[in-house]
Amino acid sequence: MSRSHIALVGKIAAIACIIFIVFCICFYKTIRTGFIEAQFDRASMYMQGEGNPQDFKKAREYLEQSATAGSDNAQYMLGVMYEKGQGASQDFSKAMNFYKQAANKNHAKAQYALGSMYDHARGVPEDHTEAVRWYEKSANQNNPAAQYALGYAYYNGIGTTKNIDKGLQYLQKSAENGYVKALFYIGSLYFEGKNIPQDTKKAFSYFEKAAYKGNHDAQFYLGVMYENGNGVKRDYTKAIYWYEKSSKTHSSAAFNLAKMYKNGLGVEIDYNHAFELLKRAANGNNIQAQYYLANFYDKGDNVPQDSAKAAFWYDKAAKQGDSRSAYRLGEMYIDGRGVNENFDKAFQLFQQAAQDGNVQAQLKMATIYFKGMNTPIDHNKAIEWYQKAANQNNSEALLALGNIFDQGLDVPKDQAKAVGFYQKAAEGGNVEAQLKIASFYLAGTNLPKNPAKAIEWYQKAVDQGNIQAMLALGQIYEQGIGTTEDYQKAFEIYSKGLSSHNADLQYAVGMLYAKGLGVSKDIEKARNFLKKAAQQGLVVAQREYAKLDLSNQVQDPNMQTVISYLQEAIKNGDAESMFILGNLYLNGNHVTKDTKLAKELFMQSCEKGFENACHILKTTY
The missing domain is CATH 1.25.40 (Serine Threonine Protein Phosphatase 5, Tetratricopeptide repeat)
Incomplete structure (x- = not known):
């Protein structure tokens, strides 16, 4: 065999060997890929309960085999299972490990999941910057969840420099991909006008898209917008439709729906259904519903009065920070209604509500210190609480401060300060303060005499139905005090209060x-x-x-x-009546004549300073 022939045979053998090796490698890869896919498919079937009973533990076992063989999908799914505690004990560290393996292979969902773990400090210290890094990798692969998370981060400046335009750009990409959270969030931004011009029509459009995808928050907002005619024509029927869609899981929707049934908006009034919806909302921890439910039980409004149930629901709402409920519950502890009487507990509740800015509670705290209710009198602390309520333009507190400075209760008397408080209280509609200001102007005490202003302030009190003001203003017109006599006006003013x-x-x-x-x-x-x-x-x-x-x-x-x-x-000491009755007995008019009794009556009348009686004693006896 020639050398050339031997060389040719060698080359052919080498090529055959290479082909064989490549074939083996390809065959191995095919088998390996098939194995990975087969194990992953088996895991999926156990996870979803397809062809077999659902079994997360077996699913995990198959996923581990597939993940070990290098499947990024299996690695991602194992991360999900360990994060949620499916088929294994919840273990954020293991979840992080599997997410990282898949994320480093450019698995979009794993990259998003990894970002979320950093964002919410699950298995690692909170790190919003690292979260943004992974969100961006995933978002660039068109993952809508990551686009939403990244958009949210840019829009609010979390883990990155705040960039409204960039944030909105990613949020809109996510929304265009049909991601419900993005649709709702963009709707809420337009609804509230947060960093962008408020646009209720755009808000409605985004909410509607999210609502049809089953987002209960969006359904609730659609109900609100239809109920109030905000961004869309008012339509109670449609409002009810969307509230009902979300009311089973959305407590605010249940609460609003309850109000519509109670008031007959778009439906026939149905107190029973309204009450059931209110209870559903209250059980869903809706503070408003808990307060109103307590109020209904407290007053017996369309339900049997039940102080114990009222106290229960006031307590629920108070523990969630509702100052109105804390105040009402405090009153119940004072009175021992539905709860055992307990001043200390009441005081704590009043203080809690007052510190949260509840005006009624602030007034209560002031009254407790002012009157010394189960605590030493402390006018200075009373003034502090009255001042807090006055800062909220509460007319009752302003009146109280006026009285304190007017009388000099633990403070130097200060008429100017007192008048200032009275004036503010009067301007706020406080009748008692209006009467004081009117009397000051009428008499010229504490304020320059000004009958016209006195009439003006008395009239304001009259317009609120105050009897004292009617008497005072009527007398001003009847007697012509600082103005021309006007009996007709006096009669009209007196007549206003006759029904009382x-x-x-x-x-x-x-x-x-x-x-x-x-x-x-x-x-x-x-x-x-x-x-x-x-x-x-x-x-x-x-x-x-x-x-x-x-x-x-x-x-x-x-x-x-x-x-x-x-x-x-006469029993009440009226001197003129003594004189009149004395005359009747003296002359025997309509009574048996009795000069002795007449004299006694004249003497009593004279002693009280009635001159006619004194005169008749001198001339007759």
Whole structure:
């Protein structure tokens, strides 16, 4: 065999050998790939319960074989299982290890998962910067979850320099990929106008897309927008539809839906269903629902009154930081309603609510220290709490501070300061403060005399239905104090409060009818109003009713009533009534003549300074 022939055979043999080796390698890889895929498929079947009962432990075993063989998908899935504790005890360190193996092979989901572990300090110290690094790797592979996480990080400056435009860009990419969280979050940004111009129409569009994908938060917001006509035409029916979609898991939706059933918005009023929804929301830890549920039980509003249940729900809401509930529960501990009476517990609750800015609780704390309720009187602490409430423009606190500085209670008297507080309280609608300011202007004390301003402030109090103001303002017009007499106006003002059955107003109206001032004279109406006032024990009305009946204006006076009213007035020390009854006994008018009794009555009247009685004693006896 020639050398050339031998060389050719050698080359052929070498080539054959190489081909064989390549074939073996390819065959091995094919077998290996098939093994990896087979083990991964078996694991998937056990995880999903396809063809076999669901068994996470067996799934993990197959995944471990596939992962050991180098499958990045298996490594990622093992990370998920260890993170969630599926088929093995939860182990964040092992989860991190498997995520890293897959992430380093450019597995997008593993890169996102790894970023999330750094973001939330699971298995590693919290590291937002490292989280962003992995989110970016995954986002660049078009992973919508990572795009959302990265967009959120840029938008809020978490783990990276804040960049609104870049953040919004990634968020929109995620939303375009149909990622629900991104759709909802962008909607919320437009709804609130957070770092971008508020645009409720755009918000509605994003919420709607997320809502149709089953996002309960988005469904809730759609309900809110339809209910209030925000970004869309108001439509209670659609609001109810979206609230109902999310109400089983979204407590705020259940609460809003309860209000709609209670008020009959888009549905027939249904208190029972509203109450069930309210309970669902309260059980879902909705603070508003817990407060309102407690309130319903407390007042017995459409449910049987139950103080114990009221206290239970007030307590639930108070523990979540609801200051209204803390205050109400404090009142229940004071009164021993639904709970055992416990001042110390009440004090703690009042203090908690007051420190959280609840005005009613601040007033309560002030009152406790001011009056010394189960604690030593401390006007300085009372002033501190009144001041906190006053800083919130609470008129009751402003009035109290005015009284404290007016009277100099543990502080130097300061009329100017007192008037300043009264003025603010009056401007805030506090009737008592309005009366004080009016009286200051009328008398010229603490403020320059100004009847016109006095009338203005009395009128404000009258407009709030205050009887004292009606009497004062009516007298100003009737007597022409600082203004022209105006009996008609006086009559109108007095008449405003007649429905209150106030004796002083009844007397004032009765006298105007008797004299025909500001109204046509009408003796019967005068007698009627004077009698009503007299029956309430108003001495001046008893006397004036008697005088009217004894005048020649009444043809058939009821002398039994006249004598009775005069005697009642005399018991209350009315000198003129003593004189009138004395005259009746002296002359025997409508009574048996009794000069001795008449003299006694004249003497009593004279001793009280009634000059007519003194005169008759001198001239007759």
